[in-house]
Amino acid sequence: MFGAFRASGVSQGGLLWKARMKMDLSPTQKANIRKRLKAADDVVMKIEQSGVQCNALTKLQAEPTEAQMPAMDKYTVFSRTFKGYRKSVHKVPHFSKVAIPRTAPAGF
Amino acid sequence: MSSVSRILATARPTLFSSVRAYSTSSAASEASTAAASSATEAAASSATGYYKVTQTRSLIGVPKSTIKVLKSLGLGRRIGRPVFQPHAPTAAGKILKVKELVKVENMSGTIPAEGYQRTRATKGYKVVGKMLP
Numbered sequence: 001m002f003g004a005f006r007a008s009g010v011s012q013g014g015l016l017w018k019a020r021m022k023m024d025l026s027p028t029q030k031a032n033i034r035k036r037l038k039a040a041d042d043v044v045m046k047i048e049q050s051g052v053q054c055n056a057l058t059k060l061q062a063e064p065t066e067a068q069m070p071a072m073d074k075y076t077v078f079s080r081t082f083k084g085y086r087k088s089v090h091k092v093p094h095f096s097k098v099a100i101p102r103t104a105p106a107g108f
Numbered sequence: 109m110s111s112v113s114r115i116l117a118t119a120r121p122t123l124f125s126s127v128r129a130y131s132t133s134s135a136a137s138e139a140s141t142a143a144a145s146s147a148t149e150a151a152a153s154s155a156t157g158y159y160k161v162t163q164t165r166s167l168i169g170v171p172k173s174t175i176k177v178l179k180s181l182g183l184g185r186r187i188g189r190p191v192f193q194p195h196a197p198t199a200a201g202k203i204l205k206v207k208e209l210v211k212v213e214n215m216s217g218t219i220p221a222e223g224y225q226r227t228r229a230t231k232g233y234k235v236v237g238k239m240l241p
Contacts (some may be wrong), residue, residue: 036208046213046214047159047200047204050200050214052199054201060204063139064128068128095170096165098170098174
């Protein structure tokens with residue numbers, strides 16, 4: 001591109017994208033997302049079984065479990081800036097450790 | 109809610125004792141008993157016990173508010189080292205805040221005197237005396 005230089009991420013301005021630019025996730029990534037959702041559900045279930053009541057539990061009981069979520073809600077999140085208003089969940093920083101919304105706004 | 113989630117929500121009845129479809133194997137038996145008794149108290153564990161909370165993920169990249177809650181639970185030092193918390197709304201709320209980083213078990217009885225469970229094997233011998241002072 002620039003004469004003798006081989007066009008690479010580094011030579012084209014220094015911004016190196018290591019994550020795939022694609023929206024789709026591999027089967028392993030999806031399996032791990034489901035595993036983590038089930039693990040979070042398990043924590044909520046154990047708190048329910050203990051009989052303790054608190055506001056946080058009431059709010060979480062209104063959320064769907066992994067079995068009740070459609071695939072689109074598991075692997076994508078709402079985003080106002082992306083085309084289609086949905087982006088892949090792996091684009092959310094630290095998505096494997098941070099609470100991801102389980103439902104999107106109505107219509108998205 | 110997304111349109112698909114809303115269709116699912118209307119199909120689900122909205123009771124206080126949740127009818128969430130848990131996919132873990134221990135939930136399958138619990139779901140039937142909970143539905144029959146229609147109370148969250150009718151569970152396998154006793155009424156007053158404690159939670160055994162174990163951290164499963166590292167704190168790196170976690171928001172500071174969540175780290176504070178994790179440390180107030182007694183976690184944050186080593187992954188896999190369990191901590192005991194009483195069956196109380198304060199502890200329950202904290203555990204739910206950090207639910208992506210921990211796993212929980214319900215235990216019956218009183219909280220053990222030792223802060224955390226020893227994870228090493230027993231020595232196999234008992235020291236009865238020492239030659240040197």
